[in-house]
Amino acid sequence: MKKKYLLSLLMFIPILVFSQNNGKIAGKVVDNSKLPLIGANIIVLNTTNGAATDEDGSFEISITPGTYSVRAQFVGFSSQTIENVVVEAGKTTVIEFNLEMEALAAQEIVVIGYGVQKKTEVTGAVTSISPADVQKIPTTQIAEAIQGAAPGVNVSFGSGAPGSTPNIKIRGAGSLENNDPLYIIDGVPADIQYVNPADIEAIDILKDASSAAIYGSRAANGVILVTTKRGKPGDLKINYSTYLNSQSPDADFPFITNSRDYTNVAKQAMDNVGQDYLQFITDYEANPSAFSNSDWQNAYFRDAVEQKHDLSISGGTKDFNFSVSGLYANQKGTIINTDNERMSLRINSDFKKGRLKIGESFSVGKSKGTSRWNYTFNFFHLARMSPLTPIWDNTPSGYGTQWDISGLALEGNPILQNEINELTWDDVNILASGYLEYDILDDLKYTFRVSQNIDNKYEFNYFPEYFTSDADNNPTTNMDETRERQYHTIIETFANYNKAFGKHSFTLMGGYSQEKIDNRETFASVKGFPSTELRVLGAGEEGDNAGGDAWEWRQRSFFGRITYAFDDKYLVTANIRRDGSSRFDSENRWGTFPSFSLGWRLSKESFFEGIDFITDLKIRGGYGELGMQEFDDYAYIAKIIKDWNSRLNYPFGEGRDQGIIVGARALSFPSVGIQWETSKETNVGFDMALFGNRMTLTADYYQRESEGILYAAPIPLSSGSYSPPVVNSASIENNGLELGIGYRNYDNEFKYDINASISTYSNEVTKLGQGNEEAVWGGEIHWSMDLTTKTEVGQPIGSFFLYRTDGIFKSQAEIDAYTKDGNLIMPDAQPGDLKYVDVNGDGRISGDDKEFMGSGAPDAEFGVNFSARYKSFDISLNIYAVTGKQMINGARWLTMRLDKFAGMHEDLLDAWTPQNADSNIPRVLYADDRNAQASDYWLEDADYLRIRHIEIGYTFPKGILNALGVGNLRIYVAADNLITITGYDGYDPGIDYGSLFDRGADRSPYPVPKQFLTGIQLGL
Amino acid sequence: MEKIKKHFTGFLLLLIAAFTFSCEENFLEVTDPNNLTPDTFWKTEADAVKGVTATYALFQYQLWGGRWGFYEGWYENMQCRSDLIHLADMWAPFGGMSRYEASPTSYVIDGFWEFTYQALYASNQVIENVPNVAADDATKQALIGEGKFLRAYAHFLLVNTFGNIVLVNSTPKSPDEFYKPQASQAEVWALIESDLQEAKSVLPDSYPAEWNGRATKGAATALLGKAYLFQDKWAQAASEFEAVKSMSYQLVDDYESLFTGMNEHSPESIFEINFTMSDEGGRNERNSFPAMMGPWKMEHPNEYLKNLYMNDLTSDGNFSKRVFGSIVFNHPESDIWYFDGGTFEDYYGADDTNVYWRKFGYYNSDNNNGYSWSHSGTNMPIIRYADVLLMLAEAQNEMGNTGEAINNINLVRERAGSTLITSMDQTSLREHIRHVERPLELAGECGRFFDLVRWYKNGDLKSVLQAHGREDWEKFDNGIDIYYPIPQSEVSANPFVTQNPGY
Known part of the structure; x- marks a missing residue:
């Protein structure tokens, strides 16, 4: 059809x-x-x-x-x-x-919030990503297009799961809990994940406080302004593009998959602690052929395909334009039984009649996918499987079970869990915003805008009954459903006035906005189903359970801006915003966020006239204050909690099976007297164009102090509060340097652009809570290992805090020589054990010997974008690199430590033994963690350089196309994550969780796959 | 054109006006639709009962919100330093604690401190808010009495576990009050005494059976006696225990039934922590005794305790009820569920050296009510009448009334079927109470280490451990290990708290 x-x-x-x-x-x-x-x-x-x-x-x-x-x-x-x-x-x-080739920025318009500004007049730190750059990487994720393209903007991936959202951080750590920037889509705050990258016209990033202050209380982490495409006067344009992406997992973790090797290591581990062999070892020796050689990793991962289709139709006259676009994408995950399907529709149009202009941006996005318990610990489940355990077996469920092999870790079969359980989510988001603009005077424009964002989130979990053995089964099918719906309503009105006379020009903007979010969630679960075919709540026969909650947030704001330019040379911008938020009590509700910035275009001065190679030079500097209010609603209101968990209920009465009496009380203290979190930032920088605009240079330096950070810093447990209240409890200092260099040469048939960015940043905690040595611990690898990061005053957030090791003891003589004042420092050590350094020199190894050792945050990031065109061919390349990043290789720790017999790392085969005395790998020990402490033995440099994207395209000549009536046709092949150069031994050095405290603690989440794409772009 | 413009401007002004007027003055005022606040709660007697219920709930120490928590957070935490047990090597969280190398960052120690202080916050809410609810005075007094009983019990646990503790007798009113200094032990004991004196004067003698588990006058009197005993206030202790003796408590004939969940709140019971197998509404108020005390063998009696049992004989030379009720050992009549109809030898082999717990290990597989080997609804006895009799005997012996003391001990021995004591001098009887009678009757019931510390805190506990052949006795330091370290999280967050000596 x-x-x-x-x-x-x-x-x-x-x-x-x-x-x-x-x-x-x-x-x-x-x-x-x-x-x-x-x-x-x-x-x-x-x-x-x-x-x-x-x-x-x-x-x-x-x-x-x-x-x-x-x-x-x-x-x-x-x-x-x-x-x-x-x-x-x-x-x-x-x-x-x-x-004529022009200055890169000469006519560029920058979106700055409630208005636009010519790039040459911008005085704050604003980075614009051109449409060409946004479109360069075929993706469903905007974040992928931003990575490495904007200095100071860090994009990281917490998971390679289909449908997962990358983390974007602007200029390091603005706060402790929440570091997500504010996204403004066509003027209204909204969720970026529903925007199709193909619909984007431009992205402008307000990085410093002097520019972001116009968004006041939510701008402390920077602002990303996304403008979607609108129709242009002219012929109807129809564009279709598609790609096919074949993904392969980077699943090459070195597990031992041979049961003979596995059993040998197990024997060695038990010999080394002097214990009798567990039953599986004796059984194996008696009859090795009764055991499997399972490769769990291989069964768990797969090659998978993604396809994406975009179709857009746009056009217009001078009084009317429209753009309609649709997306369909379907991505299979590289872990079995994971996928994501997305659909979206966008309609943007504008109508003009005289001084009146009316228009709308309307989008509907739908995304559904599979969730697994918890992606981060998925690998840890896989890594608990022994090759001796059959993946499939002659059991009622058809799957093998480790529970029946005596002596192996009691773990369920992850293949079974992934295949039989149905765990899905299915979200729909509608964003409708309409505006009315009226030119009251020729240079006075009034804007009124209403927007409604409807977000529906849905989760479905179904755990069917199964039987693998007496110990490993689910006797009762159970399911649950969660629905969350959110209405986000914004009404705003503002006016812009522009005036120029003589050498003076200025603009004035003032406005008001009112916002409300209304969120409601319901949850229900039930168990006991007559058949696993029936998968609705109503079919369940027992254990009905329902719950739900609601919250509301409201904000009212006044804002204004004034800009002034004299002779296009001296530039001034000042912003102010005053926000009132329902998250604060009436005493502390309102906050004011001012900023100003200055610019001087040196190149316009007469003394610059002789300097020909500098085409344009502007220096600029600014200061601003921003707020932050990302924490729970109603925090300042005390709560009585009832029936919440076992901490509140009690079974009074007779017998062993008495009923439960529901209790209630205040569990935690409210956040009494909390105020706005403020960050104060100073930014200086310059923009330069050289050699007739062939080269551009932008540099910025910033220093930011965040004060009164809203964080639930630990309070003494003796206070009795279940959780500490969020209070203004911390301060952080950030500073950094950002450099962007661009060079292009269009002089010959081979035309190319090269853009590079470098950013460095560092942070330090300057205040944390009230206590003497208050610290926030994080970086969990496993519950049985000490937390690996510690955040305290004087240190960067999330710094690794670990024992230092100095190789392994190769002989008893080395142990005997390791003394303090004649006493052995590690008297219990044996040859083959790790040697821990007695850092504090007290003659023993204790927690006091731990040291700070860098963090998972890189010291510097580099991005290079190269694109070139020769006749009908084009090529582009995106390289991203970081230095100064550390990671704890959690997967290696888990598989090297034999607390129980589970998955094993190949390195164990080369562990220290008296016969293998040169080995640097500690001896294997069963249920003895002396070598598995939180030490730098598990810490690795995670510097890396990655060819994120490489693409070669061919544009068909017009002659052929004209005959077909096709406007343009381009085909391309591309590869993502093709090559990564790194010394890091885990799955992926690029992995970074959202939380600052856990950064670098690698628990091997869903690995980011390699991708090979083939695509077509067709215009009619 | 001009006309349209005029009209439109008017329309615009109307729009702005309408918009402005629609802005409610209190737009930014919100109320929490999910929860009551302290102002809207605490109105009725039912509210007060909920508040009290939530206070009892904390003494289940369900660290992970489920059945494993009580065993780790309370049971093994209390037991692991005892001179009478051997702890399984595999039980890593307690390894350091049982080897007298407790760490300030242990999550068990941290969790115990956390839950007990939450119990203080909860009990202070009861004490402060119940006076304002609408109920008759006697009801309110009794509810406040329960709050005070629980506040006293929480302080009792804390002072004996940590020595130098923060005393909490009110809820914080402002963030400044989160940070309180440590109090002297004398101040803590004074508050425990006054709370219990007030509690025993207002608490009822008993409750209707559906409220079994709430603190009674007997519970407050017995705990007050125990508080005196822990301060060597012998006469005051004896007087409270005599008062308990004059109440209607009696020893039950079936010793074992006290630990199976089959005889909860028996006439012998004075105060228990309740658990249930019921999991209605997904609520989990169970513990994991049958697994932990059963086939997982997290701990078992050591050689010293085994020898006590092997010598606790009836007049005809058989083992006493409390031997069969407390342990399984290589004897044809010794039985527990996981033998699955077999014998000790079938399961453990011909092992005459080791013995294992039977106490609390009960598991009835015939009961379908969600029962499994890892679930149990067995209550934890905190004070029972036999303990009161032995504490009374101890106080009497210390006051020189050795004859009366022997009579009270014999009441306990008689129930077990053990041979009676005919005579003993004061010193021998002191040793007998400390190292024979209390272990035999009360081993595995979590009180042992507190007893050891109260007897030897100014003496030489290390040599007692050595004499009893306790593993790792050589690591015990008399000046340090009688108390756990204050959790590191408290020391870090509270500028007014200092770590216990030696940690």
Whole structure:
């Protein structure tokens, strides 16, 4: 059906074009080296006619006779208009455009919140990502397009699961708990994950406080402004693009999969602690063929395919334009039984009548996928499986079980868990916003905007009954459903006034906004189903349980901005915002967030006239204050909690089976007297263009003090509070340097752009809670290992705090020589054990010997984007690298430590023994953790360089396409994450969880796959 | 055109006006739709009972919100330093504690401190808010009495476990009050005494059976006596124990039934921590005794205790009821569920050296009510009448009334079927109470280490451990290991708290 339609459309277009008695405008577009510009747009002004140039830079437009103005435009070049082009019927008028390469930023418009500004006038630290860069990486995740493209913006991936959302952090750590920037989509705060990257026109990032202050209380982590595509005057444009992505998991963790090797290590581990062999060992020796050689990892991972389709239709006249676009994407995960399916529809249109303009942005997004218990600990489940355990077996469930092999860790079969349980989520998000603009005066514009975001989240979990053995079974099918719906309503109104006279120009903006979020969640579970085919709550027969809660958040804001420029040389911008939030009590409800910034365009000064190689130079500096209010609603209101868990209920009465009496009381203290968290930031920087705009340079340095950070710092347990209240309890200092360099050369047929960014940053905690030595511990690898990170005053957030090791004792002589004042420091050690350093010199090894050892936050990040074009071919490359990053290889720890016999690491085969005395791998020990302490033995450098994306494309020549009536056609092949150069031994050095306290503690979440893409982009 | 413009401007002004007026003055005021607040709660007697219930709940020490927590957070935490047991090597969380190398970062110690202080916060809420509820005065007094009993019991646990503790006799009113200094032991004992004196004067003698488990006058009197005993206030202790003796408590004939869940709140019971097998509404108020005391063998009696049992004989030379009720050992009549109909030898082999717990290990597989080997609804006895009789005997002996003391001990021995004591001098009887009678009657009931510390805190506990052949006795330091360290989290967060000596 679809095919037919497309075909008839294709046939129809040439008829339209050639059926009238028209004249023609034809010609060429070249640059100042007389080289053709391919793909330049030619627009006949005040008509709907236009064309794009072909591989020779030529174009041809059929048009009714008359006199026209014709404009040629091309990205990176200043546009040129030729007036009085006369067209006569049946004749061809030839014109030639000669475009000048322009300053990269000369005409660029930057979105700055409730208005726009010319890039040359911007005085804050704002990074714009051009549409070309956004579109460069075919993806369903905007974050992937941002990584490495904007200095100071860190993008990291917590998981490679389909549908998982990357973390974006701007300029390090603005706060302790929440470091997500504020996303503004077409003017309204909304969730970025529902925006299709193909719909994006531009991304502008407000990095410093002087620019972000216009968003006041939610801008402490920076602001990302996303503008979606709107229709342009001209012909109807239809674009279709698709890609097929074949993904392969990087699942090469070195497990022992041979049962002979496995049993040998087990014997050695038991010999070393002098225990009798467990039953599985004696059973194995008696009959090895009765045991499997299971490769659990191989069974758990798979190759998987993703496909994405985008279709958009846009067009318009000078009074009306529209854009409609749709997305369908389907991604299978590289872990069995995981997937994600996305659909979205966007409709943007604008209507103009006289001084009035009305329009809307409307989008519906749907995403559904599979969830597994907890992606982060998924691997840890896999790693608890022994090769001796069969994956599939002759049991009632058909799966093997480790429970029946005496002496192995009691773990369920992860393949069974993934295959039989149905754990899914299914979310729908609708964002509708409408605006009305009215030009009260020629230079005074009034805007009124209403937006409603409806978010529906749904989760479904079904655990069917199964029987593998007496010990490993689920006797009762159970299921639960959770629904959460959220309405986010915003009403805002503001006016912009622009005035220029003589050398002065200024703008004024003022406005008001009111916001409300209303959230409600319901939960129900039930168990005991007559059949595993029945999967609704109503079919359950016992154990009905339901719950739910609701919250509401409201905010009211006033904001304003003034900018002033004198002679385009001296620039001033000042913002102010005053926010009132329902998260604070009436005494502390309102906060004011001011900022100002100054710019000076040195290159406009007369003393700069002789310096030819500098095309443009602006220095700028600013200061601003931002707020933060991301914590629970109602925190300042005391709560009585009832029936919440076993801490509140008590079984009074007779016998062993008496009923439960529900109790209630205040569990935790309320956040009495909390105020806005404030961060104060100073930013200085410059923007420079060199060699006739071929090269650009942007640099920024910032220093930020975040004070009164809203954080539930630990309070004494003796207070009796179940959890500490969120209070203004911490301060952090951040500073960093950001550098962006761009160079491009379009002078020859080989045209290329190269952009590089470097950012460094560091942070230090300057206050934390009230106590003497208050610390926040994090970086959990496993419950039986000490937490690996410690955050305290004077240290960066989430610093590793570990024992230092100095190799292993190779002999008793080395143990005997390790003394303090004549006493052995490690009297219990034996050859083959790790040697811990007695850092505090007290002659023994204790927790006081732990030291700070870097963190999972890189010291510096580098990004390089390279793109080039030669005739019809194009190539692009994205490289990303970090240095100074440390990670705890949790997977290695888990599989090297034999607390129970579970999964084993291949390194165990080379462990120290008297016969293998040169080994640096500690001896194997059963149920003895002396070598498995939280030490630097498990800490690895996680510096890496990754070729994130490489792509080669071919654009078909116009000649062929014209015959088909196709506007343009490009095909490409690409690869993601193809090569990673790193010394890190875990799955992925790029993994980073959202929490600052856990950064670098690698629990091997869902690995990010390698991807190979093939794609088509078609324009009609 | 001009007209449209005029109209439109008017429309715009109307729109703005309408919008402005629609802004409610109290737009930013919200109320929590999910929870009551202290102001809207604490109105009725039912509210007060809920508050009291939530206070009892903390003494189940369900660290993980389920059945494993009580065993780790309370039972083994109390037991692991005893001179009478051997702890399984595999039981890592208690390894350091049982080897007298307790760490300030142990999650068990941290959890015990946390739960007990939450119990103090909860009991202080009861004590402060119940006076304002609408109920008759006697009811309110009794509820406040329960709050005070529980506050006293929490302080009792804390002072004996940690020595130097923060005393909490009110709820914090502002963030400054989160940070309180340590009090002297004398101040803590004074508050325990006054709380229990007030409690025993207002608490009822008993409750209707559906409220079994709430603190009674007998419970407050017995705990007050125990508090005096722990301060060597012999006469005051004896007087409280005599008062308990004059109440209606009696020793039950079936010793074993006290630990099986089959005879809860028996006439011998004075105060118990309740558990239930019922899991209605997914609520988990169970413990894991049958697994822990059964086949997992987390701990078992050591050689010293085994020898006591092997010598606790009836007049005809058989083992006493409390031997069969407390342990399984290589004897044809010794039985427990996991032998599955077999004998000790079938399960453990011909092992005459080791013995294992039977106490609390009960598991009735015939009961379908969600029962399994890892679940149990067995209550934990905190004070029972036999203990009161032995404490009375101890106080009497210390006051020189050795004859009366022997009579009270013989009441306990008679029930077990053990041969009676005919005569003993004061010193011998002191040793007998400490190292024979109390172990035989009360081993496995968590009181042992507190007893050892009260007897030897100014003496030489290390040599007692050595004499009893306790593993790792050589690591015990008399000046340090009588108390656990204050949890590191408390020391870190509270500028007014200092760590116990030696840690």
